[in-house]
Amino acid sequence: MGSNWLTSAVTAFKTWVAGDSGDPDVALAQYQFIQRQTPFLYMMSLAGGWGLSVTHWSVAPIALTLVVPLLVTAFAVQRIVTVRRRQKETPSHAEILAWQKQAKVLAVVSPAIFSIWVLSLFPYGGPYLQVQVVFTIAVANLVLLFCLIHFRAVALINAFCANTLYFIYFAIAGEHVFTYFALYGIAASMGAFFILNNHYRGFIKLIRTGRDLKRHSEELEHKQDETQKLSDLNYYIANHDHMTGLPNRRCFLLELDQSFRSARQSGEPLSLCVFDLGGLRAINNIYGLNTGDQILLEVVRRLKSKLAPQMFVARIAGDEFALLAVGDEAAFSDVSSFFDELFAESCQLPEASMKLNYAAGIAHLDESVLSPTDLLEHAVYVLQEAKLNRNEPVAVFGPRHSEQMLSHARVTQALQSADIEAELSVAFQPIVDVAHNRITGVECLARWNSPLLGNVPPGEFIPIAERCGVINRLTLVLLRKALEAARHWPADLKLSFNLSASNLSSRGFVQEILDLLESFGFEPGRLHCEVTETSVMWDFKEASRAILALKETGIRLSLDDFGTGYSSLSHVHKLPLDCIKVDRSFVHGIRPDTAGYGIVKSLLALSRDMGIACVVEGVETEEELSVLKSLGTSEVQGYLFSRPLSEADLGRLFTKGMTLSSGTMQSDDPPVALEAAQAG
Template sequence: MSVPGHQTGETVSRTMRERLIEPIARLWGLPDDPDLLHAQHRAFSRQVPLMYVILMTNTWALAATHIAHAPAWITIGVPVVMTLFTGLRIAMWWRQRGGQVTPELARAELSRTLKLAFVISLSFAVWSLSLYGYGTAYTRAHVAFYMAITVISCIFCLMHLRPAGLTVAVIVNGLFVGFFISSGEPTFIASAVNVGLVSLAMLIILNINYNHFTHMVQAQAEAVALGNENFRLANLDSLTDLPNRRAFFARLAEAYDSPAQDRFLAVGILDLDGFKPVNDAFGHGVGDRLLQEVSRRLEAACAPHGIFLARLGGDEFAFLLTSKASEEDCLAWGQEVCDVLSRHFSLAGTVVQISGSLGIATQHHHIHSPQDLMYRADYALYQAKRGQRGSVVMFSEAHNDEIRRHAVIEQALRSADLESELKVLFQPIVDVRTEQAIGFEALARWVSPTLGPVSPGEFIPVAERGGFVSRLTTILLKKALETATAWPAPLRLSFNLSAQDLSSPENLLRITAVIGQSAFDPRRLDLEITETAFAFDPAQVRRSVLQLRDLGCGISIDDFGTGYSSLSRLHSLPLTKLKIDRSFIARIEQDAASHNIVRSLIALSRDMKLDCVIEGVETAGELEVLRELGGVLVQGYFYSPPVEADALAGCLSRFDQTRAATMGEAGLKAS
């Protein structure tokens, strides 16, 4: 049976003991803080050798004054032993200066020092007092002076290790004060009291300095921790908790600068396909959750291979592969990543489908810097998005040749006399019901004095990547409008705009100025834009389209069906035409999927009350299928290749002759 009163008494007694013991333990114990232990060890390693030097200098000075009066074992033997011991301690501490010291090693060394402080202080105090009985009054005064000045010096040297300083002060001063007070000599008694008071003041100063030292170390540790946290946050993407762009480039530079022997280095850049439509249709909240889920899937794909993953920004991610692998391994892993992203995502009750295009480059392709590696990976990504989205492309020597070719083209473009070197060809757009051209599409051509004819499929993308395509647009549009001014009123002009032409107010202002200065009626002008234009700045593109519609221009979506535009975005734009890409026409006679896609797109344009132009018609069989599907406006080599401006009259004449012949055949059949 328990006694409550007894338990309460035990608790109170235990609490009182803890209150008494804890302050003593703090004074004579080592701290638990590893940073403070390390700082004490570092400071102590610089001061301990000095303390031992002072101690032995004073010891030999005292021994020298007693050699004539005391036995040799006291005046020579004991100091020699003490000198050997302190010499070993000096060597040990000197060897540890500047070395790597763990908190465990620091605690062990400081704990050993505390034990030795007791032994050394007691040994030196007893040895010095043992000399008091020998010699004269002067040598006895020297003993008192030795003990007083040595203990003060040691306290100074031990200020960063408070328990050792307290131990030395208590032992040496305790023996000193007790011994000399008991001597009965007034001078020694006064000296003992004086040294005791000075030592007490020294201990107070030691405690104050130790507390300041402790606070300084703690402040430094907090500053380092804060700096580390700031560094972590500065290198972390707040949305996905992945390393960010800064962290990726730092890791890439570190990996690139590592020793070249047996080094494997590859960079992958991934861009999400279809992310912007999801963001636009469902809002930024769903878009953010989609990015987080994508990050988790990518982390799961990277973890087994030790691949460093980072988010570069937006819907772009980067990978750093440093483990040994072949290009085939990289491609297999890249396809695995693309397959993982192609599976649907369930987000807050919404199911979305996207994909990811991935470009990979390894160190083998004449890499001279980390930037070269990134550029090649980005180029491989560009090829993946231009070819088959949702796939992986490995940078190859063929790509390297393309880069060199494009670099030459870019330099030639930048130094070219574009006004004289650029020209415009025209390809008719035909109404299959009347077999008449209802207009012409302007197509750019460039003949370089140094390179010869360069395909627009080469120089237009180069100009876009170089950021100066709007210069070409302005010149080509002006030339096209000058030619079209002489056309009869029903004929329309179609002209392609780059995404960059619509993505800035300055570029659009130049285009509207060219249209305004032309004598061609803007209501007969159709400006074609691609779906990828919306990837730049959807809001700015919409403003540009509205401004062009205010001029009276028609707006066509070029290559419709090959991009990722949402129907809601198309409904929000004042479009007048859709253009179906040649890629769907090439196999329309054999491929049921292409047949169904074209039929759906024609029906969509009809439902949206838009004209539909079908590009790339090259055979009579393709034309017949399109007629059956309800296609009206077609364009392609079946009717005419692109022709020079001075050949347009002949082209129109051929259409008139064809129409007359068709009407004649129809009349004969009717008769």
């Protein structure tokens, strides 16, 4: 029991003496503190020792006053140099633990050497010199305690060894007074030690607080780094297209704004090119989004490889990109060659390969551009022109376009008029069965006579109506007027009416059409809704939904301008068509040796095989009609038979009967493009 108690007490004492020296942070702090204090400790000890040597020079042997001090000094200098060298290094925890063991050994050796030397001088000299020896011992002990207090184990060993040697020496020598001094010195050292122990605890607390603060600071810095990384990631996501990695529209607008301001201040040229990938939307609808994405990534890869250093590229819409060039007027001097090279290599599709086409609009910074928005609007405006011109897919904004934009702005404002319904009217062009010279239907065409602008061609105001969001209203107004006129038609006459991309993609619009038919008592089977491939591909999913809803009520569906889109045959199979209308571009000047001849022949055969009707548009001459008849054409439409008629003129025609022979129109009547007269 007693042995266990003693063992526990010794263990507890050892733990108390060792303190927190096992803690890596505390051990490092002790190491650094002792390294700083050790030179001072040795210097104070040497000062006291050499002071004794000087005062004992005449009474003590030279071995004690010179030889031993020199040896002790050499040892002390070696220790000081070693410590100084270590102060420049940051040891590992294992090296610090090894140093602690070494320090504990030196805590025995150093006081032993110093004490033996000092006490060897005690017998020489009188009382004053003996008091000097005792005084030197007392000061050395205090210096030891103060210098080593932050390493409690070493301080105790030093104090114990030094005071024990002094006490034993004086006790053996029979010096009772000095023995008392030694005992008092031991007591004083212990008292000073326990007082200074409070500083030791403060030292430990400071180390821990510093460690906690450092850890907290590191955690805070880590959180800040994580926050910064998250912020950077969010910024990247907000400013880049997730699929291609290119800057997105938001990032592009910021770059455009900065480049615009910089160019205005420096006078540097600034050019913007907005281009569109033709056919990408069709590829998405036919082959799926994954194929479309792969094509898009391939285009982006090629694009990045061709970019000049002064160019900035961004994806600003699904198949629309923007190229910004700063400081180089010639950057877009040969855009056609740039894009021809970009798309020279075919893109691989699941069943074939194809070359993508493109349309590009370019705008340069000049005095007419007052803001970054103006520059972008100019580029986008001429991009729309380039899309319509298949022979010249690049358009550059110029003075002519400025005038057109002003004109379009006036048209847009006039379309918002409250009297627009009264200003709109409809005209009708007959569809003729050439085998019997009989009118089988009429196509409704839009007309607008504005009190401010005069007669505005449909090819001008219909696209503007789509862009400014009033096309649905105009379509319903025109359909209402057509149905009103149809009240007086023969009961079996069909009405062909054009629907736009916006009409097909607007939820609820189909129901408005059906409500109109019901209110006029018009049989749905007599209505043929004409749609173009472009309008269907604009939003194939919504267009298909609208078309199916129309078909369910008995309304017929015609695909207008057939053969001018991206993949007509696939649309014929995908859409529930009742009729295809062959575009007039294949009919103009048709002869057996022309490309149009083979195309029309193939389309007529296709319609017969599928059991659907086929109307050939744009017939203007007897020669064209003769060739079409030889191919087996049954229904045609064109100026050879009749120009678009007003409601009254159409009514007078019906009073004469449903027949209409060729040559009704005089030869000096100018032909017009039928597609430019569609009501959307």
